[in-house]
Amino acid sequence: MNIIKFSAQFPVEKSCIEHFKAQRDACGVVCPKWGCVHPYWLQNKLCYECKQCHHRQSLRSGTVLENSKLPFMYWYAAMHLLTSTKKSYSAAELQRQLGHKRYQPIWEMVCKLRDVMGKRYNLYQLTDEVELDNAFIATLIAEEEKDKPLKRGIGSQRQPKAVVVNESSFVENPKPGKKPKRVNHLKMLVIEDLRADTISKTVNEHVNPKAELTTNDATPYSKLFEQVKSHHAQAIKKEDLPKTLPWVNIAIGNVKRLLLDVHHQLTNEYLQYYLNEFCYKFNRRYFGDA
Template identity: 25%
Template sequence: MGRANGFLSFTETFPDEKSCIKYLEMLRWKNGVVSPFDKTSKVYKCKNNKYRCKNTGKYFDAKTGTVFANTKLPLRYWFYVMFLFLAHKRGVSSCQLARDLGITQKTAWNMLHKIRSYMSVFNNGELSGEIEIDETFVGGKNKNRHSDKKVENSQGRSFKDKVPVFGMIQRNGAMIAKVVSNTKSYTLEPHIKEHIETGSVIYTDGWDYGVLNKSYIQRSVDHGAHFYGTTFVSDDGEIIQISTNKIENAWSHLKRTIFGTYYKVSKKYMQRYVDEFVFRFNTRSCTDYERFDLYLQNIA
């Protein structure tokens, strides 16, 4: 966009409904308006920012077929919500959003979940080179619970009361993270094969992932033996850093985001919150405007 960062600048750029509609049209139809009902059809421009598909006779606008379709809220509200939501490093709760916009908490909650539903596309792809992988368990600590709410035998890798999440980070690159049913090798192997290029170097905490020795180069730390990593120079002059610090740091940020902003997330919606976190991580070098544009282009 090439504009100054910040919400005040954003409101000046999109002061009314028309400016938002025009911008969405520009992103969606860079080479001219195309009917969502028949791409080969001629299109007629009508009143109130609407268009008519000649072949089908149906009316449409820039919002048709997107998250904004059939909404009762103005597009300007959606733009404001998206910008605020994407600009905050740890997200925005539905309660806070409802107070800021003067809408109900239920409406704010639905808006945020619709926005998250479009983030999964950024939590895919293939990683290569040097990859750190690890699992984490998201949920409250047993020691912090009231005595009548404590869960027995929930220490270590037990996840009776927690949601397991498997993550992969390419050093100096992107992250992919998926909610999984358990941390067994047969559950994690398909994710590794799908998202990590064969022959890559994978850094682990020593957990058995099954497939690694056959298709990848594995280097591990051993936290149980208090070995957290080392750096050395190979015979070829390559600097090799054995650690899983990046993925562990990402898990720390994920948990602080959930506990600090959302307080509690159900297992049913955990993947959407993980997608949200991964999107922020993968766009960490973008400005607020660039992140907003990237997300909006995906919708358009």
């Protein structure tokens, strides 16, 4: 949906509320106290009231908007801007676009939306041909780490570690200049360390046991054969990466460029939210208006 269609469909706060209520009604509203599924709608209070116990719950209750005092229009505009662009919007830019005085509520709203994006793609596991590699993404040092000496290498406080996995399938007779594999879904997951047990646990949660996994022969990947149908681990030279692990490394390069270009003052604590947004858009790049 482009900005013109969005403005026509949601011109005012009332239109956003009516649309949001229609979505909630379609999913079914259940009383959290007695389980009543036929509540009254109180228009003047913007809440539902249970027919049995008269317990009330707001229209926002149980949704990503819960406990937020921002207008529905803000949420709809933020959802549109975050999902309709190839890149992203910083919270500061959204604050300017919405004309809000305070930065903190806008930043919290955006974090909630990015968190929901991650929960959406955690509902399924990757299968078929799966590529896996790790990434180091530069961020700011957390306040509690600033007084400590800066480490070098993979233990650096400025480079949190992430596992990057994606589904891919081989292409018969690829066209000149095209990749030998076609990419499907992608996941990026921040992890505490690169120990073999940590990597294995992550793969067990997010990769289907019937998948065929391809990685390099690094030590952290030594136990992955226990988690999947087959594990192809091989020493990969830098010049062979585009052939063996093409899409994983393209995704890593793209997300690093996005974070450097759009988002500043990024800390380890909130890195996963930004990776969620990148993967959400990547996995829906062919969805169009849907």
